[in-house]
Amino acid sequence: MMKSKENKYFYLKGIKMGIPIGLGYFAVSFTLGISAGNAGMTAGQAMLASFLVNASAGEYAGFTVIAANSGYIEMVIMELIANARYLLMSCSLSQKLKEETGLLHRLLVGFDVTDEIFGVAISVPEKLNPFYNYGMMTVAIPGWSIGTYLGVVMGNILPTSVVSALSVALYGMFIAIIIPPARKSRIIAGLVTISMAASFLFTKLPVVSGLSPGIRTIILTVVIAGGAAILFPIKEEQHES
Amino acid sequence: MNHNIYVYIFIMFAVTYLIRVLPLTLIRKEIQSKTIRSFLYYVPYVTLAVMTFPAILDATASTWSALAALAVGILLAWLGKSLFTVAVISCAVVFVLELFLVR
Numbered sequence: 186m187m188k189s190k191e192n193k194y195f196y197l198k199g200i201k202m203g204i205p206i207g208l209g210y211f212a213v214s215f216t217l218g219i220s221a222g223n224a225g226m227t228a229g230q231a232m233l234a235s236f237l238v239n240a241s242a243g244e245y246a247g248f249t250v251i252a253a254n255s256g257y258i259e260m261v262i263m264e265l266i267a268n269a270r271y272l273l274m275s276c277s278l279s280q281k282l283k284e285e286t287g288l289l290h291r292l293l294v295g296f297d298v299t300d301e302i303f304g305v306a307i308s309v310p311e312k313l314n315p316f317y318n319y320g321m322m323t324v325a326i327p328g329w330s331i332g333t334y335l336g337v338v339m340g341n342i343l344p345t346s347v348v349s350a351l352s353v354a355l356y357g358m359f360i361a362i363i364i365p366p367a368r369k370s371r372i373i374a375g376l377v378t379i380s381m382a383a384s385f386l387f388t389k390l391p392v393v394s395g396l397s398p399g400i401r402t403i404i405l406t407v408v409i410a411g412g413a414a415i416l417f418p419i420k421e422e423q424h425e426s
Numbered sequence: 427m428n429h430n431i432y433v434y435i436f437i438m439f440a441v442t443y444l445i446r447v448l449p450l451t452l453i454r455k456e457i458q459s460k461t462i463r464s465f466l467y468y469v470p471y472v473t474l475a476v477m478t479f480p481a482i483l484d485a486t487a488s489t490w491s492a493l494a495a496l497a498v499g500i501l502l503a504w505l506g507k508s509l510f511t512v513a514v515i516s517c518a519v520v521f522v523l524e525l526f527l528v529r
Contacts, residue, residue, distance in 0.1 A: 295447030357516030
């Protein structure tokens with residue numbers, strides 16, 4: 186395929202994948218907007234924050250800092266903790282990009298590494314074409330930003346039954362990403378099961394249940410993926426394909 | 427002391443962006459270590475599984491509707507349905523069940 190043709194193909198494919206992401210984002214960011222409003226932000230400010238940050242946990246955490254009028258240093262620490270998992274995701278994503286991918290593409294892809302976009306981007310069989318991400322971003326970023334704006338403005342107009350239903354969209358996507366590979370590989374199936382069980386235990390057991398969801402994700406990812414890497418190193422062809 | 431809301435927003439943006447963009451710009455070569463490569467290969471599956479469960483149970487108005495959505499989602503994904511289908515049907519399961527479960 187010609188380069189520009191290939192870019193267009195992946196851009197359009199990205200837009201298609203971006204639709205469920207954008208819908209899910211709309212529901213989540215709507216509730217996010219409600220908390221931004223409670224923190225005393227205007228709809229425009231909340232939308233700006235969502236456009237620039239694109240992170241649910243990070244923004245929730247940030248809005249609590251704003252609501253409490255806490256210091257800037259606290260905001261830095263809060264964002265580091267709430268968003269540290271993106272460091273792992275970006276490391277993983279760096280291996281999906283072709284080595285010759287230019288700086289501008291890397292800067293743009295990095296603007297919107299979210300749980301969902303990462304999940305979809307990592308599931309392409311070969312190397313990642315940045316235009317796939319741009320397609321998803323074209324739908325996801327407006328969905329996220331406008332949802333936040335409307336959350337501040339409309340507060341509780343949307344029926345709770347609709348918000349409740351829309352909030353599983355993102356989890357449905359996660360499931361659709363991890364289950365098909367788990368069907369093909371017993372190792373991944375085992376990892377998914379262990380991860381869910383461990384995550385459940387971590388919310389119940391004393392001491393560790395006090396950890397924030399972001400920290401819990403980081404600890405379990407490092408331990409479980411690390412253990413799997415040592416016990417079951419991938420074969421070359423798995424990497425190539 | 428009163429803080430400027432735009433400085434807050436800028437800090438949120440700057441910290442989050444640096445976390446995301448530094449690995450993408452600094453790690454340009456293919457990592458040679460088999461262990462690190464395996465680790466990064468497994469990261470998405472573990473991360474997404476950890477974030478899905480049990481968080482999904484608290485996402486909806488009823489734990490049971492969320493559990494049903496999870497079960498249906500896993501079944502559909504197992505049968506190879508697309509991401510879009512799995513996401514939309516999971517939402518529909520919650521919406522319909524909560525007509526009965528939540529009042």
